[in-house]
Every structure is written in structure tokens, then in C-alpha cells.
Amino acid sequence: MKNGRRDFLKLSALSAALFSFNKSKAVNLLTLGGPTVKPVVLSTWNFGIQANAEAWKVLSANGRALDAVEQGVKVPEADPKERSVGLGGRPDRDGRVTLDACIMDEFANIGSVACLEHIVHPISVARAVMEKTPHVMLTGEGALQFALSQGFKKETLLTPESEAEWREWLRKSEYKPIINIENHDTIGMVALDAHGNLSGACTTSGMAFKMHGRIGDSPIIGAGLYVDNEVGAAAATGHGEEVIRIAGSHTVVEYMRHGYSPSEACRKAVERIIKMRKGKDLKDIQVGFIAINKKGEHGAYCLQKGFNYAVYSPVIPNQLFEAKSIL
Numbered sequence: 001m002k003n004g005r006r007d008f009l010k011l012s013a014l015s016a017a018l019f020s021f022n023k024s025k026a027v028n029l030l031t032l033g034g035p036t037v038k039p040v041v042l043s044t045w046n047f048g049i050q051a052n053a054e055a056w057k058v059l060s061a062n063g064r065a066l067d068a069v070e071q072g073v074k075v076p077e078a079d080p081k082e083r084s085v086g087l088g089g090r091p092d093r094d095g096r097v098t099l100d101a102c103i104m105d106e107f108a109n110i111g112s113v114a115c116l117e118h119i120v121h122p123i124s125v126a127r128a129v130m131e132k133t134p135h136v137m138l139t140g141e142g143a144l145q146f147a148l149s150q151g152f153k154k155e156t157l158l159t160p161e162s163e164a165e166w167r168e169w170l171r172k173s174e175y176k177p178i179i180n181i182e183n184h185d186t187i188g189m190v191a192l193d194a195h196g197n198l199s200g201a202c203t204t205s206g207m208a209f210k211m212h213g214r215i216g217d218s219p220i221i222g223a224g225l226y227v228d229n230e231v232g233a234a235a236a237t238g239h240g241e242e243v244i245r246i247a248g249s250h251t252v253v254e255y256m257r258h259g260y261s262p263s264e265a266c267r268k269a270v271e272r273i274i275k276m277r278k279g280k281d282l283k284d285i286q287v288g289f290i291a292i293n294k295k296g297e298h299g300a301y302c303l304q305k306g307f308n309y310a311v312y313s314p315v316i317p318n319q320l321f322e323a324k325s326i327l
């Protein structure tokens with residue numbers, strides 16, 4: 001029997017056993033070792049399922065992880081019902097929808113946009129920054145001008161639903177982020193393609209009713225997303241300020257470099273936040289990480305209960321998992 005086929009059968013048998021056993025344990029057991037599983041894509045929150053399905057079209061056709069993650073995250077970006085990403089995202093306290101996104105490929109090419117208005121697909125603008133400029137990050141008006149120069153269309157992103165919610169918020173004007181909001185916040189996506197290369201993307205409208213000009217972790221390479229093609233890739237969701245404080249996704253990748261499994265690496269990064277914030281009340285703070293390594297092993301961890309992530313691989317047919325939490 002050819003090696004690949006034998007590996008596949010071993011994995012299928014393992015995964016069947018695991019799924020009849022316990023979903024959350026399956027993730028841990030799958031990180032014990034064994035043959036490389038690829039392609040694999042994982043992404044944050046419930047809307048990761050639809051995003052993964054789109055990414056899978058690219059991955060299953062032997063496409064590049066970079067194309068897969070861009071196509072994948074464009075799904076929630078374009079969906080006005082998803083109120084935390086792209087079109088229809090919740091606005092800042094001035095009623096402006098400002099978007100943050102970044103992308104990173106297997107060659108450590110990076111691109112990012114922050115506080116970008118009027119463009120439905122900030123992830124594609126981030127990719128254009130990466131591929132067509134000498135820079136890695138554009139913000140605000142400059143990012144918008146660049147997007148328009150590249151042919152992106154100027155659109156109104158504030159939907160009637162988001163506007164109504166903002167007007168309601170204005171009555172008290174109390175900034176109080178709600179954790180696990182409707183089970184979808186930022187979409188972070190990381191993928192390993194059939195060629196064994198990694199890429200990642202991260203895109204969000206950021207914290208609802210933030211100050212105008214506030215930039216979270218999601219467009220910051222090393223915070224919201226990091227990819228090292230020798231080691232693995234990670235992405236973050238939740239309170240951006242806490243993720244930036246520990247350079248979250250980079251920290252996760254560094255733990256994997258030192259031999260931790262993806263889920264252990266995510267747990268270590270969450271523990272780092274707790275340690276850094278010693279004495280602070282973290283009950284209204286959520287942070288979640290997802291990670292994948294070069295072998296296609298994957299995992300996640302979060303601070304508070306309630307963070308889901310979606311996985312699609314040859315042995316996991318696009319399924320949601322609940323990440324373990326520390327608190």
C-alpha cells in the first residue's frame with residue numbers, strides 16, 4: 001500500500017474513533033503526532049463554517065493557502081447579516097464603520113489596512129498593499145485612496161440594522177464590550193495547503209462603538225495574525241488591546257517553534273495574558289487563539305467559555321469545535 005493511502009486510512013480510522021468518542025478530546029488526540037494532514041483550514045467562530053467551505057474550494061483544487069484564506073474570509077466580509085466584519089459591521093461611536101484586516105503568506109510577505117472605510121473587502125486591499133506597494137500597512141484616508149486607485153468600489157457599509165443599534169447605543173453612550181457577541185467577532189483564518197505551505201488572514205469591523213480611529217489587533221501582524229512557514233500559523237479574536245499587549249499570534253507561533261502543540265501554544269498565550277494582567281478583573285474580557293502547525297495539527301484556546309472555531313481537513317468535514325477555556 002502506498003504511504004499516502006496508508007496514512008489516510010490510519011487517519012480515517014483514528015478520526016472515526018475520535019468522533020464517536022468526544023468532539024473536544026478529538027482535537028487533543030489529533031495533535032499527538034502521526035502523518036501530516038493537508039490541506040487544512042481553520043477559522044474563528046461559527047461563521048468559520050461558511051468561510052472554510054469557500055477556502056476549501058481553493059485548497060481541494062491544489063490551490064495556494066494564500067488564495068484560500070482570502071477567498072474564505074471574503075464570505076463574512078460581504079454578508080450584511082454578519083455584524084462584526086465588513087459590510088454591515090457595527091460602527092464606531094461616531095457611526096462610522098471602520099475596518100481592520102491583514103494577510104500573510106508563506107514567504108513572510110505581509111499586508112494590512114486599518115481604519116479603512118467604505119470598502120467591502122478590506123482583506124483584498126490588504127493583499128494589494130502586500131503585492132503592489134513598498135509598504136506593509138496603510139490606514140484611514142490613505143488606505144481608502146489606495147483602494148480606490150486599485151479599482152475597489154466605494155460603498156456604504158452602515159446597514160439600517162447597524163445604524164439602529166448605534167442610535168440605541170447613543171442613548172447611554174456606554175462603551176462596554178460584550179464578550180462572544182452572537183458568537184462571531186473577527187474572522188481569523190489559517191490554512192495549510194496541499195503543497196505544505198501556510199498562510200493566514202484576519203478581518204474585522206473591530207470592537208463595536210470604539211473611539212473613532214481605534215485600531216485593534218486584527219490588522220497588526222504578530223498580534224491578530226502570524227505565519228511562519230517553517231513552524232505554523234496563528235490568529236486571534238477578542239479584545240484586541242489584550243492581544244496586542246502580548247503580541248498574541250506571534251507568541252503562539254513561538255510556542256509552537258519550541259515544541260508545543262497548537263492547542264498548548266494557544267493555552268500558553270492565554271496564560272501569558274492572565275499573568276500580564278495580574279490583579280485585573282478579566283471577567284468582561286475574551287481572547288481566543290487558533291493555531292495550525294506544519295504537520296496540519298491544529299488547536300485553539302480561549303480565556304472565557306464560548307469561543308468556537310471551525311476546522312476543515314481530509315478527516316474533519318468542516319466542523320465546529322468549542323475551544324477549551326482557562327477561566
Ligand code: ASP
Pocket residue numbers: 185186204205206207215216217218236237238239240241
Ligand atoms: N479583535 C477585534 C478587535 O479588537 C475584535 C474581536 O475579535 O472581537 O478589534
